[in-house]
Amino acid sequence: MWYFVVPEVVFGQDALSRLAELQGKSAFIVTDKNIVSLGFVDKVKEQLSQAGIKSNVFDEVEPDPSFQTVSKGVALMNQYGPDLVVAVGGGSVMDAAKAMRVEYERPDIKAEEINPFISGLGLGMKAKLICIPTTSGTGAEATFAVVLTDTADQRKLSLINREIVPDIAIVDPALAVTMPPGITSSTGMDALTHAVEGFSCTWKNDFTDGLCLRAIQLVFEYLPRAVKDGQDMEAREKMHNAATIAGIGFTNSLTAMAHATGHSLGAVFHVPHGRALGLLLPYTIEFVGDAREELWAEISYALKLKIPKGKKAGPILAQAIRGLAKSIKEPLSLKEAGIPFDKFDSSMDKLIDNTMADGSLIVSARIPTEEETGKFFRYTYEGRSIDF
Amino acid sequence: MAILFGTQEWADALRKAIENSQSYQEAAKKWEGDLYIIVESDAAYKYKNIAYLDLWHGECRAASVVKDESEKAPKYRISGPFTIMRQILDKKVDPVKAMMTGKVKVKGDMAQIMRMPRAAVELVNCMTMFETVFPD
Numbered sequence: 358m359w360y361f362v363v364p365e366v367v368f369g370q371d372a373l374s375r376l377a378e379l380q381g382k383s384a385f386i387v388t389d390k391n392i393v394s395l396g397f398v399d400k401v402k403e404q405l406s407q408a409g410i411k412s413n414v415f416d417e418v419e420p421d422p423s424f425q426t427v428s429k430g431v432a433l434m435n436q437y438g439p440d441l442v443v444a445v446g447g448g449s450v451m452d453a454a455k456a457m458r459v460e461y462e463r464p465d466i467k468a469e470e471i472n473p474f475i476s477g478l479g480l481g482m483k484a485k486l487i488c489i490p491t492t493s494g495t496g497a498e499a500t501f502a503v504v505l506t507d508t509a510d511q512r513k514l515s516l517i518n519r520e521i522v523p524d525i526a527i528v529d530p531a532l533a534v535t536m537p538p539g540i541t542s543s544t545g546m547d548a549l550t551h552a553v554e555g556f557s558c559t560w561k562n563d564f565t566d567g568l569c570l571r572a573i574q575l576v577f578e579y580l581p582r583a584v585k586d587g588q589d590m591e592a593r594e595k596m597h598n599a600a601t602i603a604g605i606g607f608t609n610s611l612t613a614m615a616h617a618t619g620h621s622l623g624a625v626f627h628v629p630h631g632r633a634l635g636l637l638l639p640y641t642i643e644f645v646g647d648a649r650e651e652l653w654a655e656i657s658y659a660l661k662l663k664i665p666k667g668k669k670a671g672p673i674l675a676q677a678i679r680g681l682a683k684s685i686k687e688p689l690s691l692k693e694a695g696i697p698f699d700k701f702d703s704s705m706d707k708l709i710d711n712t713m714a715d716g717s718l719i720v721s722a723r724i725p726t727e728e729e730t731g732k733f734f735r736y737t738y739e740g741r742s743i744d745f
Numbered sequence: 746m747a748i749l750f751g752t753q754e755w756a757d758a759l760r761k762a763i764e765n766s767q768s769y770q771e772a773a774k775k776w777e778g779d780l781y782i783i784v785e786s787d788a789a790y791k792y793k794n795i796a797y798l799d800l801w802h803g804e805c806r807a808a809s810v811v812k813d814e815s816e817k818a819p820k821y822r823i824s825g826p827f828t829i830m831r832q833i834l835d836k837k838v839d840p841v842k843a844m845m846t847g848k849v850k851v852k853g854d855m856a857q858i859m860r861m862p863r864a865a866v867e868l869v870n871c872m873t874m875f876e877t878v879f880p881d
Contacts, residue, residue, distance in 0.1 A: 358844070465818055473841075514859070713771060724768075726767070
């Protein structure tokens with residue numbers, strides 16, 4: 358038995374106008390200062406005002422949001438008493454908003470206590486959650502996962518509960534158009550990793566396979582275009598769709614080793630999430646290797662990659678992903694990502710510990726030992742293909 | 746040799762499997778807390794079995810059969826109907842999925858479980874390292 362959970366998805370040009378159809382009195386807009394400066398929050402407020410909904414803005418969400426930020430937002434929500442929570446931003450903003458909504462509606466449950474084993478949260482009685490992504494990668498607008506950072510422990514925590522999925526996801530490509538090439542590329546690799554892992558983890562299922570495969574195709578076709586020309590609206594729209602499709606896919610299957618190692622890397626070195634994942638993905642494909650060879654072949658077929666007779670699809674797919682990453686100027690090794698070797702080396706125990714404790718690892722088709730995890734990180738630092 | 750489920754012999758076999766599992770020891774090296782595994786009766790099984798495990802930093806310090814839940818006050822209680830528990834032992838049902846869908850109930854410090862989900866998976870793997878037979 359398993360579930361397939363998905364929000365109402367409003368997508369395409371002018372999707373933002375869905376806000377003007379909402380019913381409510383007061384909206385609490387969760388965002389960051391950059392999104393405010395880009396004018397997106399004003400656009401959201403304008404749409405909400407057409408529905409007679411007043412707005413209050415919390416713009417203090419930082420990259421890799423902390424539990425403290427969530428608490429700060431919840432305190433303001435309690436003050437304003439909104440019946441709508443509107444997240445406008447990237448994954449950090451949407452994750453913070455999801456956690457805030459839980460604490461606001463269920464003050465008896467702290468964000469760090471969100472877990473998959475509790476049910477009957479009764480969310481949506483006090484406030485609906487609307488997520489509006491401004492990047493094309495995280496998929497957080499469609500997922501029931503929240504990643505928050507425990508700053509004291511230098512660790513990212515993945516908090517999962519299917520009831521925290523947003524009520525509405527508004528996927529309007531106009532909000533992605535200002536993304537600079539570097540963010541377009543790293544978030545795009547995030548979407549690709551979601552789709553590949555959603556398709557290949559041990560919890561993959563019939564409901565998510567098609568979504569993940571389509572998202573992989575879209576990323577390969579449109580990400581280079583979106584990076585090259587941010588005004589290419591077809592590429593923007595396709596990438597925005599790909600991110601949400603991949604989000605729906607992986608949240609209903611799960612992610613695996615690239616996420617476990619990527620969360621670890623991000624928590625210790627603050628490498629942008631998508632960049633870390635995109636960098637690590639081909640190495641994890643090589644590591645998982647034969648355990649998923651049939652699926653690597655399926656993805657390769659969907660991408661029209663040529664697999665010479667007698668050759669395995671895994672390494673060819675890994676190289677194709679490295680080719681895509683290189684074409685959009687994403688780093689291919691931790692060294693290229695600018696991590697100093699001395700810091701990398703001295704952080705090895707922490708990198709291994711974080712990885713081994715990450716929930717995503719349990720659905721990897723091949724689970725590394727601690728020793729293999731250390732070796733894996735050393736290979737990724739040097740940019741060596743995994744051969745063990 | 747198959748071991749009868751719900752007996753002290755079964756608890757001993759599990760303890761031995763834990764002691765021999767490098768994967769469990771790695772996954773649970775920070776785990777602190779004892780637990781009950783409670784198999785509840787259902788249409789296919791008329792008994793109730795309770796196994797007590799004292800797990801600490803990857804080790805199993807004690808494993809025993811308990812007759813009544815009130816005998817000890819463990820930090821965690823994992824319970825489910827016999828049919829589901831058997832499917833888990835037979836590797837037909839994923840233990841974490843069973844918990845996430847409420848088929849298997851978990852009570853205790855959720856924050857620790859969320860920090861070490863692989864420990865739960867590896868513990869179940871230990872239970873499948875020896876052959877179990879079930880009472881008729």
